[in-house]
Amino acid sequence: MTPTKTTGQTERREYTAMARVISKEEKEFLRKYDPSKYERPSLTADMAVFAILSGTGPEGERKEYRKVPEQKLGVLLVKRKNFPYKDCWALPGGFAEKDEALTETALRELKEETGVDGACMESVGLFSRPGRDPRGWVVSQAFLMLVDAENCAVEAGDDAGEAAWFFFDVQQKDTKKTVKKNVAEARIRYRMSLTNTSVGIIISADVEEIRTYSNRHESVRWQILEDEGLAFDHAEILLRAFLMLRRRADHLREDGGRIVLDLMPEKFTLYSLQEAYELVLGKKLITPNFRRKIAPYVRETGEFTSGAGHRPAMLYKRDLDGYYSQG
């Protein structure tokens, strides 16, 4: 078996079960065990795949020779070829197979459906709300995946239909907070906009995050309020995946904060990295402060950009010495 070139969380070769003494009785039990005693769900993996895209079309490059090409955050969607939600756009994903961890399901399906290769993977959560899939009991493990610009070329659609990158934008619309005697609640409403200029499609969805304290415990739940064009509960999955990315990017001092580096090619300028953080965080950063924070994780290469209409920028790459410092 040739191991796949996966960078996922689990590798096939690591599936070493602990040695354990199994009695004759237990062997007999296992031989007779019939899993169909209990009803079982279908299990799928859905992936929210992000990358940094160049926002500029072929036009508008004349006068702004100085300006760096505008970057935008992109998300990868596929157009469903089959029922249900036929012709709707959906997150890439598919059914899990036996004898694979779900990280492998995700990498396999992503390659099959879009031609995009392995990437940073983070688990977002299990989506198991009854009724989320009209086919019946289908639970889905959602992943956040990040790919870099060099890896995000999509191949011609195959079995699942066509795949395309959409510009991704989120806005926090309003927050309602209520506090009564023993109950506190905050409702945070987000609007997502997905646009693809070449396909000429605009998708938008409103999703609400409801944080509640009641019954002496805090809880969070989510609700899709409007959804035009996204299949299943993928609007919720997509938003939660993005918010997870944003939350981690916001903690640059910790290991998790450098996740944004996974959106970058091998060599990059500090400004392009800053732009990536700005896209994820949805706000402008102050350059000198950003550089001080990111410094432990990057290293000069000595190479420079050129021909950009302004002072050349040094190319940096990751500095692995800064990794895993304090365990």
Next chain:
Amino acid sequence: MTPTKTTGQTERREYTAMARVISKEEKEFLRKYDPSKYERPSLTADMAVFAILSGTGPEGERKEYRKVPEQKLGVLLVKRKNFPYKDCWALPGGFAEKDEALTETALRELKEETGVDGACMESVGLFSRPGRDPRGWVVSQAFLMLVDAENCAVEAGDDAGEAAWFFFDVQQKDTKKTVKKNVAEARIRYRMSLTNTSVGIIISADVEEIRTYSNRHESVRWQILEDEGLAFDHAEILLRAFLMLRRRADHLREDGGRIVLDLMPEKFTLYSLQEAYELVLGKKLITPNFRRKIAPYVRETGEFTSGAGHRPAMLYKRDLDGYYSQG
């Protein structure tokens, strides 16, 4: 339908699917849809349930009349009555049923198996490694649950076997870090000890966290190195649940950091709360600093403890006004 008194992430009444036009064709497709085309896994929920327990037995209370009773972190286990892993201790859990979200599975099973009632719930992750369950393809959604002292009385064992609280202790043994040209790796080894003095049982397990940067992306995987007495991969689940708790407790400035309050009864002294944080974080805190940090989330009640051999402490409770402040 009477809604369960759940405090979980999802409530039954919120299962309102978005209105969607379904074509005749799609209806026909759905009518004919046969989920048994694909092989399906069994789906379970496993819960790592923590609470603060009094460490003192009935003895040793004479001379130390001044000392506050020692608190320890406890985790709830059940002794398996059936194969596989018969007579091993395991996390409470069980099979998901159709038409329930997994949060409901978790609350239902916890009540059935241990008599413990609803609690704070956080999703830890989906455990889907092939071979993790000798019965075949079984994937498990793990939850972190916190219950307070008033709610943690276990009932006599029923169907699943007996349930008991174990003192829980983790130590980080050693960390090996390697950096080569394009690969960085850190291996962090943890040892868990679970002890129950009345049952007279000591369980210990070594689990390793392996953080890797290779192939231009970071990933994390886990490995059980030693496991004496815990069923399935529950050693890994338990450790990861606890580390998630610890990580969140460490961010007291953020909303998530107040999760430790879910381990407290309704009214508590600031010192007992500090002790809870110390147990979770595994280190001593400096009282005045802790109080300044926790202040936004608690409110004086005006009531005091008494009869403790030292100055009475004011009882506090949550201050919901400090919640969800910045959305």
Next chain:
DNA sequence: ACAAAAGTGTTAAACTTACACCCATGC
């Protein structure tokens, strides 16, 4: 009296934030 916990104030260090400023390039 005294041990133990309850509770407050004060300082130094660390980190974050904001801004001012100079540099190098292509047109």
Next chain:
DNA sequence: GCATGGGTGTAAGTTTAACACTTTTGT
């Protein structure tokens, strides 16, 4: 020249960490 991004320094403000100190109780 000049607009644009590349890049550095510095001061103010905030947060954190460490410690010193006083108060109150049951025996």
